[in-house]
Amino acid sequence: MIDQSTSNKARLLISCSDQPGIVASISEYLFNHGANIIQSDQYSTDPEGGMFFMRIEFALPEFEERFHSVREDFSAIAERFHIDWRLESERRTKKMAIFVSKEDHCLLELLWRWRSGELQVDIPLVISNHPDLREIVESYHIPFYHIPVTKETKAEAEAQAEKLIKEHKADFIVLARYMQILSSDFVDTFEHRIINIHHSFLPAFIGANPYKKAFDRGVKLIGATAHYVTDDLDEGPIIEQEVLRVNHRYSTEELRVAGRNVEKIALARAVNWHVNDEVLVHKNKTIVFN
Template structure:
């Protein structure tokens, strides 16, 4: 079912050192600007010297004028409390690019949710280092760009991809089973805006054939982890994890099927929360107001 937008709604996300008066000051500021707060979530790591995180949804009449006023005048509150903040408008639809290789399960899950209206996002482009998924992507009316990657061409491939992302005005990237490691420069240009998915066997079963190794070990739980990409491979801030119980009757192929199912569920949730500005990153952790 297609999600209905509230066109006069905005979101404010803040993080700062915990101290008295933050909630009162922010709420009073929004009230003075004519805002009606419809939802407010907050979290403190420790009331004595910890960090404070907050996500507020509010409605504004005369939206364009008042949203601009909030944007211009909130820095005074932010400076007073040392707040890092982000203001988002529900009128703006984020643009998402997907990077894929050969496996299609995560790609298809996100495309289905997008077409059904569950994901309020634009998908202008899919980039791949293989041609295998071109027909699927183009059947959805989305541009598909094949950019092969080798050790010798990696730098040029990333440069070409970066140019495409700029041309399509992409806000964030989803690695939907993209089997390439991105360079530090590329990751830095999309800090906390690249979402990856991998099986949660890591670091227990690294290298090739993780499902075979898991089968041989007799695991009873398998899972998947969706996280923001950093330069520490598969160690970025975790957004969501999903697990599924298995038993001795599962062979290697059964584990692969189960693994694909939990991967696409975890990734879809992470993407949805990112789209709806429900994730705040602090150091190498996330606060998810889901």
């Protein structure tokens, strides 16, 4: 894994009402703090009264001394333009908690990318409502926690999971085919910090058994959707979608097997974009600067 501890890069993400002078003011601000802009992406929904979104990646000499001043001093610009903003240091490696049930394909994809250094995160824990994948997870020297979930124990199980997440200081959660519906309280606690993979090209085939529904409908494309979790089942802001062409010869099981490859690809991309601060959420949509 790449050592990020000596990186001198940071990322600034902003969203606000579109108005003149935003880009110029931010560029001048970074210049005055000695920053060198490496990449800048922006998007406006409508130049006349719309929303403006921007992601800037910049290098900062004397990083330790200057990063905190960049963060503290930016409030003046933020107040002037009424900006919602976030400043991230590349030196800080995000911590990702994984929730999983019995299927292992999405979990293994994330673990493989993490071990190979493609996914720049720490994985402090994996939580599952079944014990089946303990051996696989622990072979990567990652703590595995089995928390059974029933209708009667759901609240207690979520409280236990929340406690573990906070103890391990996880920044976000990935549901790698975790076959449980999370409560509103849990989702609200980790707003826009829970990424789910739905085994369907949303908004089609919401809910359970999408491959059976796809087979019955005779679809020619199957897909998977990675999205942030909200209280509305499978209707949170979409981060990434992937599709695969199929035909009438595919059985329900063959659709399911093919779909696993689509699921793990879509989820891995979404997680990587989240880790690299390339996703901004506005209402129930995302702006992805990838």
